[in-house]
Amino acid sequence: MTYSFKEIFLTLQGEGGQAGRVAVFARFAGCNLWSGREQDRATAACTFCDTDFVGTDGENGGKFTTPAAVVAALDAQWGGIDAAEKSVVFTGGEPLLQLDAPLIAAAKAAGYFIAVESNGTIRAPSGIDWLCISPKGENRVHQTSGQELKLVWPQDNVDPAEFADMAFERFYLQAKDPLDQDPAVRAGHTQRVIDYCLTHPQWRMSVQTHKMVGLK
Numbered sequence: 001m002t003y004s005f006k007e008i009f010l011t012l013q014g015e016g017g018q019a020g021r022v023a024v025f026a027r028f029a030g031c032n033l034w035s036g037r038e039q040d041r042a043t044a045a046c047t048f049c050d051t052d053f054v055g056t057d058g059e060n061g062g063k064f065t066t067p068a069a070v071v072a073a074l075d076a077q078w079g080g081i082d083a084a085e086k087s088v089v090f091t092g093g094e095p096l097l098q099l100d101a102p103l104i105a106a107a108k109a110a111g112y113f114i115a116v117e118s119n120g121t122i123r124a125p126s127g128i129d130w131l132c133i134s135p136k137g138e139n140r141v142h143q144t145s146g147q148e149l150k151l152v153w154p155q156d157n158v159d160p161a162e163f164a165d166m167a168f169e170r171f172y173l174q175a176k177d178p179l180d181q182d183p184a185v186r187a188g189h190t191q192r193v194i195d196y197c198l199t200h201p202q203w204r205m206s207v208q209t210h211k212m213v214g215l216k
Ligand SMILES: C[S@@+](CC[C@H](N)C(=O)[O-])C[C@H]1O[C@@H](n2cnc3c(N)ncnc32)[C@H](O)[C@@H]1O
Pocket: 031, 048, 049, 050, 051, 091, 092, 093, 094, 095, 117, 118, 119, 120, 133, 134, 150, 152, 174, 175, 176, 177, 178, 179
């Protein structure tokens, strides 16, 4: 198995129930819902992605042929931080196209708390400590349990109630960041999330805090 990463960097988790926590972000290249090319966006299964996950040319990106090599790259970013437990977030792109049992085992053996950000279309392997599922449009959710369901909203034809009975510990709504960065559209999405959470206490608001403070 070759693991392809767009980038690997140290930051604070910006979103969801682990927001504010230091972690190595390991962004896998490639996704099953979009090629990543702008000319394909309009016809893709996921159309609002805010992330470049194409290729291996980002910060500390590359192809790694063994789990041990991936863990060495994670450790290089974690550096000398003194902690009882290290922390990694596998994201992408879609991490569950590549994250497998040997890599999970190697990261765990090296002392990592393992978080994953996934679109939910692929069942997750066991051993993940914090699984965040973020459904996309009409794409069927196959992974219906985890620590958090984080729905980016509003999305056309998507009602949060569709997911409310799934086996997640927490339910978040996160305002869809508009591709054109139009402040009025962004404010409108945020207000929709606020209004929904005010009237549906099962749901909490997740804010993309890293974007507010200039963190990657
Ligand atoms: C880039 S995705 C990668 C992981 C996985 N493919 C997924 O979609 O969950 C990481 C997180 O960013 C969220 N996201 C992507 N585009 C967004 C946008 N325009 N506004 C708000 N959140 C967004 C996703 O829903 C997901 O929770």
